[in-house]
Amino acid sequence: MPESKRLVLRRLAIDTYHENVAYLHRDCPLYRTEGFQALSKLEVRRGKRSILAVLNVVDDARIIEPQELGLSEQAFEQLGLNEGDRVAIGHAEPPRSMEAVRRKLSGERLNQQEYRDIAQDIAANRYSKIEMAAFIVTSGQTGLDRDEVLYLTRAMAETGERLQWDEDLVADKHCIGGIPGNRTSMIVVPIVAAHGLLIPKTSSRAITSPAGTADTMEVLANVEIGPARMREIVHAHRGCLAWGGTARLAPVDDILIAVERPLAMDSQGQLVASILAKKIAAGSTHLIIDIPVGPTAKVRHMRDALRLRKLFEYVGDRIGIHVEVVITDGRQPIGRGIGPVLETRDVMQVLTNDPKAPADLREKSLRLAGRIIEFDPDVRGGQGYSIARDILESGRAAMRMQQIIESQGRAPDAPRPGRLHFNVLASRSGTVIGIDNKNLARIARLAGAPMDKGAGVDIRRKLGDQVNVGDVLYRVHAEFPPDLRFARELCTQNPGYEIGQAEDMTMYSYGL
Amino acid sequence: MPESKRLVLRRLAIDTYHENVAYLHRDCPLYRTEGFQALSKLEVRRGKRSILAVLNVVDDARIIEPQELGLSEQAFEQLGLNEGDRVAIGHAEPPRSMEAVRRKLSGERLNQQEYRDIAQDIAANRYSKIEMAAFIVTSGQTGLDRDEVLYLTRAMAETGERLQWDEDLVADKHCIGGIPGNRTSMIVVPIVAAHGLLIPKTSSRAITSPAGTADTMEVLANVEIGPARMREIVHAHRGCLAWGGTARLAPVDDILIAVERPLAMDSQGQLVASILAKKIAAGSTHLIIDIPVGPTAKVRHMRDALRLRKLFEYVGDRIGIHVEVVITDGRQPIGRGIGPVLETRDVMQVLTNDPKAPADLREKSLRLAGRIIEFDPDVRGGQGYSIARDILESGRAAMRMQQIIESQGRAPDAPRPGRLHFNVLASRSGTVIGIDNKNLARIARLAGAPMDKGAGVDIRRKLGDQVNVGDVLYRVHAEFPPDLRFARELCTQNPGYEIGQAEDMTMYSYGL
Incomplete structure (x- = not known):
């Protein structure tokens, strides 16, 4: 390609997540002669290096000049050249695996190799957001049969790093999410590690919830520890509670989740593939999956929970992970606190056998730990629960937690709840017959969780409790007045509590 | 909202097409405390004005400073405020009509009001690309039943302007596309107008093809004429050949096409809704639809063409447009030239009754004009063809074309084919039994069409012709050496011609 068809490369410090974006000035001679369109996909190349990028057109030479080609941050990194290098551009062919996505759109099943090709193209940022959305939509809902879920799981796991533990039994637990305050991992890990099983737990930060386990553990200790340090800690203490983000496990999963989130699609196949791909990458061999069921949980009906359980089992067996699924009570938050600091308080009360410890959090953690043990x-089958309880009551779990905290690096500040607060009161007398998980989570987020560690909701009354007019249902904590006001506005619209007659309470029966 | 939660508005001269994009500096205090994510959707507001926008994060204060909020061009226009105004931002709820899209994703049918809400939200740039892609995918393929195609057609037509003609019969024609050189409109319009029917033709520019009718007509005359001038011209001459883009007809259709194009999805429902929405907006009352069928046409099988015809008829009847569908021979390009100047030459040869005029272009145009007449x-039924032929042979069509050209504004330069060229030769002797529409279109585009008006392909041999080794199959014209070389590379890989035994030629039977 002659020099006249080349442009000067520039890095534009714009973060467009995993969509590569190229910026051309409207007066760029190549923009005019090549007939690029809005949303056109370009190939940018120099020698053997090449990337695909979606075009944005710029009218301001202070951002990009007519002889320049700007790339968003990730695109620039990926191309791996220097600012000022001369690059060629041309019309890009769609990534080859889009052909398979199109066949999936018209109702075909895809095979293992096709899912591999798709995952690799996505990991290499060769898909635009439009193409990723097409893949997600077509594989959503009833779109994937169980073998396709298996193929997608394997394909996503193969795109990133893989943790190695050199032991036959690497235990893990995972909750599909949706229940505020459900911070069992911080109790289960020290119990199981104290028993002697290896449990190197990697957790996520909150995406749409008021706290992820990584956010809550961070109140007590550093959670951003690389794979090498993690191995040392796990070697010494049999367990850890780290943020999974540093390890680059199944990165395609993170990309797809970011595109999926705004669509709020409810796809069992993608949920299973997403969780199990991360577990393959984390090196887990034995896994307990917690599926909470309730009217405001992610899974609302027992039949859906059972179908989801079968799918976890089917894929788990074929990827060589021993998966056991427990279906739990998801009608209300677990424990009292919602938000990192308030949840930490609940966890530490359970670990220190404080009489004020929330009984539901203690009981659920012991049952999960018992299953893992x-x-x-x-x-012997059936003895796990009592072993777990002995470890907790003897103080060995609390001691193990302190060792894990010390080795990860204790947080400098003592936790305290947000300095501002207000109470939400019962507007009538009766029995608490409904608590809306989603609304309490939104209130906690508006109050500032998880960014403000002390912000959140502190629950005083739970399902089945008797209340009189004016009793405190929960207290909202925040650090900043506007946050407090936003949270209060939502509480006024919808406090998230239903008070009525005890006999109107929805009844479920659960596996635990 | 307190002043501390406000940002200073700035217009960023970045064209992100119909996706509103907001740019925040990574150190913006609101970015940190509000917990926005990559691809988060923000609401930007001041008083009653508000828009939705997708977040891009910027690390360069020369692009955007920490106290500023940048908006892409369309987003800034839409918000309608001034640079320097203080605006508030917050987490946006998804547009309400996305709820309907989600129900469509899970297999439900949507009603007229739901399609209206979706079209209005898209027209108001409230959908992100991800959300638009979800809508397109879910309504693609077999996703829309024929009533839903009707609802979508009406909904799209209602989002833009509408041309008014104050006559009972406003004729129009439309080809679904895919056949290079198929420039019948430039012959049909002057014939029909000379007969006296009103035919105010609006056409598109090429998107993925080497020439749209607007690009080709532009070789002869100005095509960017606003609705008022168009009325004057049509009042004087009963017809025109204008670019449809100035009239803002069914703008949602253009937005959806831009998102649909990279997916290369083959959706009959969206095709019909797209075409008929534009025709409602253009004020057409009587419409001929041309569906070419052939192995490298958009429609490859007669059964698909028949299904498409039924769908056009069903929706046409209900929106009050008299639609007639003709299924035509789409096995090869029509005429000889591909590219604006070369196609113009063919058109003018037909209009001036030049003995060298391509017979297929002349015949097809006469048949279409006859059906419209x-x-x-x-x-009387059956007399249209001979009326059309009389108008053409008498020179009245050519004269009408000159009047239309003069009134739209004659182009200053005489057309000439691209100054560089090479010939593609037959590599064996035999009969031409296949010509690949798609490949010839790609060659013409690589050569520079439609931006370089003289670039393109000039065909010398067509289906059924006998050729000897070394005979010229076609000539490629370009303006610039690199373009010529790109085109030549593709010709070497795949010249797009199949030469074999006459009896191996695929046979079709057509409605025309």
Whole structure:
């Protein structure tokens, strides 16, 4: 290609997530002669290096000049050249695996190789947001049969790093989410590690919830520890509670989640593939999955929970992970606190056998820990719960938690709830017959969680409790007045509590 | 909202097409405390004005400073405020009509009001590209039943302007596309107008093809004429050949096409809704639809063409447009030239009754014009063709074309084919049994069409012709050496011609 068809490369410090964006000035001679369109996909190349990018057109030479080609940050990194290098551009062919996506759109099943090609193209930022959205929509809902879920799981796991533990039994637990305050991992990990099983737990930060386990653990300790340091800690203490983001596990999953989130699609296949791909990458061999069911949980009906359980089991068996699914009570938050600091308080009350500890959080954690302990071939079926309880009551779990905190690096500040607060009161007398998980989560987020660690909701009354007019249902904490006001506005519109007659309470029966 | 939660508005001269994009500096205090994510959707507001926008994060204060909020061009226009105004931002709820899209995703049918809400939200730039892609995918393929196609057609037509003609019979024609050189409109319009029917033709520019009718007509005359001037011209001459883009007809259709194009989805429902929405907006009452069928046409099988015809008829009847569908031979390009100047030459040869005029272009144009003339209640069924032929042979069509050209504004330069060229030769002797429409279109585009008006392909041999080794199959014209070389590379890989035994030629039977 002659020099006249080349442009001067520039890095534009714009973060467009995993969509590569190229910026051309409207007066760029190549923009005019090549007939690029809005949303056109370009190939940018120099020698053997090449990337695909979506075109944005710029009218301001202070951002990009007519002889320049700007690339968003990730695109610039990926191309791996220097500012000032001369690059060629041309019309890009769509990534080859889009052909498979189109066949999927017209109702075909895809095979393992096709899912691999799709995952690799997405990992290489060769898909635009439009193309990713097409893939997600077509594989959503009833779009994937269970073998396709398996193929997608494997394909996503293969795109990133993989943690190695050199042991036969690497235990793990995962909750599909949706229940505020459900911070069982911080209790389960020290119990299971104290028993002697390996449990190197990686957790996520909150995306749409008021706290992820990584956000809450961060109140007590550093959670951003690389794979090498994680191995040392796990070698010493049999467990850890780290943020999974540093390890680059199944990165395609993160990309797809970012595109999926705004669509709020409810796809069992993608949920299973997303969770299990991360677990393959994390090196887990034995896994407990917690599926909470309730009217405001992610899974609202027992039949859906059962279908989801079968799918976890089917894929788990074929990827060589021993998966056990427990279906739990998801009608209301677990524990009292919602938000990192308030949840930490609940966790530490349970670990220190404080009489004020929330009984539901303690009980659920012991049951989950007991199930994991029974993965140990030396433990008789049915004895896990009492072993877990002994470890907790003897103080060994609390001690193990302190060791894990010290080795990850203790947080400098003592946790305290947000300095501003207000109470939400019962407007009538009766029995609490409904608590809206989603609304309490939104109130906690508006109050500032998880960014403001002390912000959130502190629950005083739970399902089945008797209340009189004016009793405190929960207290909202925030750090800043505007946040407090936003949260209060939502509480006024919808406090998230239903008070009525005890016999009107929805009843479920659960596996736990 | 307190002043501390406000940002200073700035217009960023970046064209992101119909996706509103907001730019925040990574150190913007609101970005940190509000917990926005990559691809988060923000609401930007001041008083009652508000827009939705997708977030891009910027690390360069020369592009945007921490106290500023940048908006892409269309987003800034839409908000309608001034640079320096203080605006508030917050997490946006998804546009309300996305709820309907989600229900469509899970297999439900949507009603007229739901399609209206979706079209209005898209027209108001409230959808992100991800959300638009979800809508397109879910309504693609077999996703729309025929009533839903009707609802979508009406909804799209209602989002833009509408041309008014104050006559009972406003004729129009439309080809679904895919056949290079198929420039019948430039012959049909002067014939029909000379007969006396009103035919105010609005056409598109090429998107992925080497020439749209607007690009080709532009070789002869100005095509960017606003609705008022168009009325004057049509009042004087009963017809025109204008670019449709100035009239803002069914703008949602253009937005959806831009998102749909990279997906290369094949959706009959969207095709019909797209065409008929534009025709409602253009004020057409009587419409001929041309569906070419052939192995490298948009429609490859007669059964698909018949299904498409039924769908056009169903929707046409209900929106009050008299639609007649003709299924035509789409096995090869029509005429000889591909590219604006070369196609103009063919058109003018037909209009001036030049003996060298391509017979297929002449014949097809006469048949289409004849069918339109039969919309005239005073014309007996079956007489349209001979009326059209009389108008053409008498020179009245050519004269009408000159009047239309003069009134739209004659182009200053005489057309000439691209100054560079090479010939593509037959590599064996035999009969031409296949010509690949798509490949010839790509060659013409690589050579520079439609931006370089003289670039393109000039065909010398067509289906059924005998050729000897070394005979010229076609000639490629370009203006610039690199373009010529790109085109030549593709010709070497795949010249787009199949030469074999006459009896191997695919046979079709057509409605025309």
